[in-house]
Amino acid sequence: MEPLPGGVPTVAGRTPIACQNCANAKTGCDKRVPCSRCAEKNLPCAARFARRSSKAAVRAAQASAAFQQQMMPTVPQPPQPAQPVAFMDLDPTLPKPDDPSKMSTGSPIATMDPRMVENTMRKSSPPHSHRSPDSFPSPHSRVDGLDEFMQLNNDFITPDTNYQDMLVWPEYPLDLDIYSNQLPMTRPDIPMPSFTELSDMSSTSASEPMTASSSRGSIHTRSTSIMSTAEFDTTMKPAESSVGIVSDSMIPEFEVVIAAEDSWPLARCNPPIYSGTCPRTAIVHLECLERKSKEDGTWSSLEKYLEKVDWDSTDASVVPLTSRTRDRMLAITQSFLQKALEIHRSGLNNGFSKTGYATPSEFNFIVLPPPKILEYFLRSYVRSLQYYYPLIVAGCVDPNEMLLNNQASTLLVLLMIAQGASNVPMAEARYLAAGLTETCRISLFDIIEKDVELSADPIALRCALLFTLLGAWSGDKWLMDISMGQRGMYLSMLRHAGMLEPQPSMIPTLNSTTSTELQWRAWLHREMQNRLVYNWVMCDQELSLFHDTPPQLAITDLQCPLPSPEVLWLASNSEQWFANVQNIYGCTANVNPQLLSSPSLTPSLCELFQDFIHDNLTRRQGSLSPQQLRLLLHPLQALLCHLRQMLSCFSDVLSTRRATSRTVTKASTMLRLEEVQALLQKWYELTMSSSKNDPDCGTTRCNLVLYHLISLNAVTNFSEIERLARRDGFDGSFWELSLRHKRCVYNREEAIFHCGQVLRLLRSMPADRRPCWWPAGVYRATLILWADSVSRLDPNFHKAQAQQQSSSPASQHQDQRPEELSGAGASNAATSGQSFGSGNIVAIDQVTPEDPAVISYLWSGGDGTPVLTRRDGTTLGLDKPSEVIGYGIMSIEEGVTCRVGDGIKRKLITLNSNWNVDGLGATTTA
Numbered sequence: 001m002e003p004l005p006g007g008v009p010t011v012a013g014r015t016p017i018a019c020q021n022c023a024n025a026k027t028g029c030d031k032r033v034p035c036s037r038c039a040e041k042n043l044p045c046a047a048r049f050a051r052r053s054s055k056a057a058v059r060a061a062q063a064s065a066a067f068q069q070q071m072m073p074t075v076p077q078p079p080q081p082a083q084p085v086a087f088m089d090l091d092p093t094l095p096k097p098d099d100p101s102k103m104s105t106g107s108p109i110a111t112m113d114p115r116m117v118e119n120t121m122r123k124s125s126p127p128h129s130h131r132s133p134d135s136f137p138s139p140h141s142r143v144d145g146l147d148e149f150m151q152l153n154n155d156f157i158t159p160d161t162n163y164q165d166m167l168v169w170p171e172y173p174l175d176l177d178i179y180s181n182q183l184p185m186t187r188p189d190i191p192m193p194s195f196t197e198l199s200d201m202s203s204t205s206a207s208e209p210m211t212a213s214s215s216r217g218s219i220h221t222r223s224t225s226i227m228s229t230a231e232f233d234t235t236m237k238p239a240e241s242s243v244g245i246v247s248d249s250m251i252p253e254f255e256v257v258i259a260a261e262d263s264w265p266l267a268r269c270n271p272p273i274y275s276g277t278c279p280r281t282a283i284v285h286l287e288c289l290e291r292k293s294k295e296d297g298t299w300s301s302l303e304k305y306l307e308k309v310d311w312d313s314t315d316a317s318v319v320p321l322t323s324r325t326r327d328r329m330l331a332i333t334q335s336f337l338q339k340a341l342e343i344h345r346s347g348l349n350n351g352f353s354k355t356g357y358a359t360p361s362e363f364n365f366i367v368l369p370p371p372k373i374l375e376y377f378l379r380s381y382v383r384s385l386q387y388y389y390p391l392i393v394a395g396c397v398d399p400n401e402m403l404l405n406n407q408a409s410t411l412l413v414l415l416m417i418a419q420g421a422s423n424v425p426m427a428e429a430r431y432l433a434a435g436l437t438e439t440c441r442i443s444l445f446d447i448i449e450k451d452v453e454l455s456a457d458p459i460a461l462r463c464a465l466l467f468t469l470l471g472a473w474s475g476d477k478w479l480m481d482i483s484m485g486q487r488g489m490y491l492s493m494l495r496h497a498g499m500l501e502p503q504p505s506m507i508p509t510l511n512s513t514t515s516t517e518l519q520w521r522a523w524l525h526r527e528m529q530n531r532l533v534y535n536w537v538m539c540d541q542e543l544s545l546f547h548d549t550p551p552q553l554a555i556t557d558l559q560c561p562l563p564s565p566e567v568l569w570l571a572s573n574s575e576q577w578f579a580n581v582q583n584i585y586g587c588t589a590n591v592n593p594q595l596l597s598s599p600s601l602t603p604s605l606c607e608l609f610q611d612f613i614h615d616n617l618t619r620r621q622g623s624l625s626p627q628q629l630r631l632l633l634h635p636l637q638a639l640l641c642h643l644r645q646m647l648s649c650f651s652d653v654l655s656t657r658r659a660t661s662r663t664v665t666k667a668s669t670m671l672r673l674e675e676v677q678a679l680l681q682k683w684y685e686l687t688m689s690s691s692k693n694d695p696d697c698g699t700t701r702c703n704l705v706l707y708h709l710i711s712l713n714a715v716t717n718f719s720e721i722e723r724l725a726r727r728d729g730f731d732g733s734f735w736e737l738s739l740r741h742k743r744c745v746y747n748r749e750e751a752i753f754h755c756g757q758v759l760r761l762l763r764s765m766p767a768d769r770r771p772c773w774w775p776a777g778v779y780r781a782t783l784i785l786w787a788d789s790v791s792r793l794d795p796n797f798h799k800a801q802a803q804q805q806s807s808s809p810a811s812q813h814q815d816q817r818p819e820e821l822s823g824a825g826a827s828n829a830a831t832s833g834q835s836f837g838s839g840n841i842v843a844i845d846q847v848t849p850e851d852p853a854v855i856s857y858l859w860s861g862g863d864g865t866p867v868l869t870r871r872d873g874t875t876l877g878l879d880k881p882s883e884v885i886g887y888g889i890m891s892i893e894e895g896v897t898c899r900v901g902d903g904i905k906r907k908l909i910t911l912n913s914n915w916n917v918d919g920l921g922a923t924t925t926a
Contacts, residue, residue: 017048019047257281257903263477282476283345286438301428325400334366380421381397383420388772399413415466444464473898500559519574529560534558542773558605560604565584608631617686680714687704716751745784752844753854757844767894786881792879871894
């Protein structure tokens with residue numbers, strides 16, 4: 001007996017269930033094909049069965065469904081561009097666009113529910129959705145619009161939706177058991193629409209922050225908990241600034257990036273959130289890069305920017321890219337981006353789309369900037385990083401030659417471009433930098449996994465170094481976390497490759513039978529490895545300093561030779577190199593080759609540090625280079641970090657019962673701390689002596705900033721200062737504030753002095769040639785000065801200060817130079833506020849350590865008035881915390897804008913709003 005027309009086809013061993021549309025709408029279905037509901041609404045309808053009994057049954061069901069699909073009358077629909085709803089635009093009160101031409105276009109969907117096109121057009125995001133964090137409320141506080149957004153009460157949920165992501169919304173639980181096991185979560189026959197898509201992130205208005213609009217950039221991480229509404233609001237919108245400093249030069253930012261800033265591994269001055277409740281940002285950067293590649297005139301604003309830029313011809317040269325090189329780079333970058341998008345979209349593909357796209361029209365592509373812009377980015381890389389991490393052979397970057405090698409070399413060029421773009425104050429450059437960084441991170445890990453020998457390849461490890469620097473200072477929470485986490489892995493690769501081990505000397509001799517060209521090539525290969533090792537050492541020291549963690553490399557591990565003089569490294573050919581070798585080492589035919597292999601000519605950092613602590617540096621040839629002096633800070637910081645950890649373990653109340661000669665006490669640890677401070681003082685004197693030859697050396701200024709930041713760790717406890725800023729365990733009383741301040745700042749005068757020097761030195765650097773961590777340096781100095789200014793609100797502060805000054809005569813430190821004052825032995829006399837101060841005014845961010853005003857201030861135990869200097873030359877005292885924070889924000893704004901700097905500015909504004917300390921005294925005493 002044949003089935004009735006439109007009835008359910010007979011399939012042996014199968015039980016018919018509701019069609020897909022009725023199942024989505026959770027309504028009854030008569031299980032006919034088409035069912036009455038689908039026929040009434042002109043919806044495509046196909047039979048579905050509870051379970052399969054055999055492969056033949058499955059094939060029969062598929063054939064029947066295809067037959068019914070062909071026979072069903074269709075209603076002509078004009079092709080409409082599918083515009084997925086932006087996740088951050090849930091507010092139904094926002095204006096809806098009337099002009100369809102303003103919407104992003106997509107592939108026409110002919111076989112999908114026609115109401116999806118209608119609803120999508122009706123709910124598309126407004127063309128100007130980049131509201132500022134203050135005026136654009138958090139989407140989590142508007143979940144009342146989510147039901148309509150999901151279209152649950154409109155009898156529709158697209159089967160292409162990632163149900164796992166939706167399950168984290170407890171307000172709208174979904175019963176997935178109603179779907180049979182063989183139901184595909186995606187439909188390969190049509191382009192899979194994104195759950196959300198990036199909004200138009202036009203940078204025409206610098207005052208319009210971007211809104212996070214990627215589906216994967218939602219306020220949750222899959223399979224993790226979700227933040228509450230209150231928590232999300234505090235992390236999505238910076239607090240209103242009572243400082244009154246919000247720069248128009250800040251580049252628009254994604255809301256999810258701002259939401260994740262309180263989860264940074266550094267600059268933790270506000271109540272933190274943790275990774276389980278942080279939004280995902282990596283896919284946002286990738287989709288932003290993908291979307292920008294599909295727009296016309298993506299790089300036009302960058303081209304206009306370059307027309308106004310004065311290219312400095314004194315920089316290390318960059319060979320212009322040929323058209324063939326750019327095409328090759330574009331093809332390789334395309335594959336890298338495809339891989340990154342596949343990984344991040346794997347939760348949506350569910351294994352059905354192996355290529356990451358359903359149709360050729362959905363192919364993910366990237367459009368790189370024109371060659372001139374890429375060349376400028378490479379020049380920007382040289383300008384911003386070469387002074388601090390010298391790894392460019394002969395001072396010349398040739399991307400055409402680098403791309404002829406392997407994938408690692410291509411990754412290196414892309415990371416150079418990303419590093420250079422991150423220092424360009426343009427929104428498009430920031431999009432490119434973040435997208436390329438995440439793309440290269442995934443590809444770097446992938447190529448090392450596929451070829452384990454690359455774990456010992458200098459090019460791959462150089463890529464790892466560049467990614468670590470890019471990620472750690474990217475201002476993106478997830479890139480910062482991953483770079484810090486993978487730092488140990490890459491350092492282990494460096495160690496296991498044998499690059500830290502002692503090596504024979506590579507200094508040539510004239511009586512060698514090897515040609516000069518071969519000697520130069522061999523020396524270059526070895527020198528590149530040695531420089532790579534010590535670039536990692538500098539990176540390890542900086543990251544540990546700003547994250548308040550011990551360095552991961554031990555001084556005893558660093559046995560490979562230190563980098564050779566720059567004049568050898570920058571030689572462009574073998575003849576020039578050999579002539580410089582003769583000038584430096586006096587290499588002649590009569591010299592004994594055994595003498596040339598003396599460790600005094602090619603010492604390791606371990607040997608150099610041994611000579612340093614034994615006052616035996618005079619046996620070294622010539623004075624120490626700025627780079628060698630910088631490397632000496634690594635073991636000094638490691639010693640100081642260890643002692644600070646030891647001191648934090650001693651209780652202020654409990655004491656050792658029976659101390660013996662071998663008992664570690666607080667007093668003995670303090671003596672060791674004084675020894676480390678004496679070594680820091682010795683380092684400072686060496687630096688001042690060597691800087692006379694080149695007083696404007698950028699590396700020396702960077703070294704001095706690091707020296708003052710390390711010295712601050714000897715007289716302050718920065719982790720405790722950040723805990724105070726977060727109000728961890730703080731009851732708000734002046735008594736508690738006084739106790740907390742004693743645990744934060746051990747020596748007020750030295751702390752203020754070093755903070756002022758950090759700010760002075762950073763300000764003296766060219767804005768586009770500052771180290772990548774410079775905003776973090778401003779942040780640390782500002783927060784220490786803020787913690788000191790908070791204590792001045794205590795009415796008892798000035799009484800104690802007057803008593804302490806009367807009991808601490810100025811002659812107390814007459815036998816010490818100002819730079820030799822240590823946190824352990826110096827007076828803890830309080831520095832007077834401007835309204836209560838006596839003596840001279842000391843502009844701590846303007847004067848040098850040798851200035852008589854600074855000497856008088858330090859020797860007298862704080863007899864003077866320390867002040868900071870604004871841009872217009874006016875001064876501000878250190879007795880108003882909000883003004884101190886405002887000064888820190890102003891200092892960051894003076895440099896080139898970057899994502900980490902913008903994030904730190906927002907953190908400082910939020911800190912000032914959270915405390916509002918200027919009225920604390922009046923409120924508490926009332």
